[in-house]
Amino acid sequence: MNRFNLGDTVFFIANGYHIREATVIRNGSGFCTIKFNDNETPAGTRVRESKLFQTK
Template identity: 60%
Template sequence: MERFNEGDVVYFISSSVFIKKATVIRNAGGFCTIRFSDGNCGTSGTRVRESKLYRTEEEAKKVVEQHQNANKWRGWFLHFYFGLANIIPPILNL
């Protein structure tokens, strides 16, 4: 994987849903210090792993979509499983 350099524009996924645009201000040891474009960090930055950054907004959108699709399946499964637990009568009533 190609390293990020100072000044590169990157995209970070926040809360598994929101894509935030940022600029790399430092890269060392597999971590990048980024400053968000919306100015929420003030003059400081946020340190994140390189693997959590994406070069384009499209790459980040694909990851968000994959995460949302996985959560839909998980939600359906949990609903189905716990729903059955409530309607199947117990075999032994102890």
């Protein structure tokens, strides 16, 4: 069972302190591919579900 669904808005902690908002574009096997909403990173990034949060 996946914690997040496609299109969900999630939050990722980068560098231990910077919170970045992203959208889930793919999920499965305990990993999510996310696309950051700030347009700094054009490609998706694959991270473990445990590194993502539903609220800021």
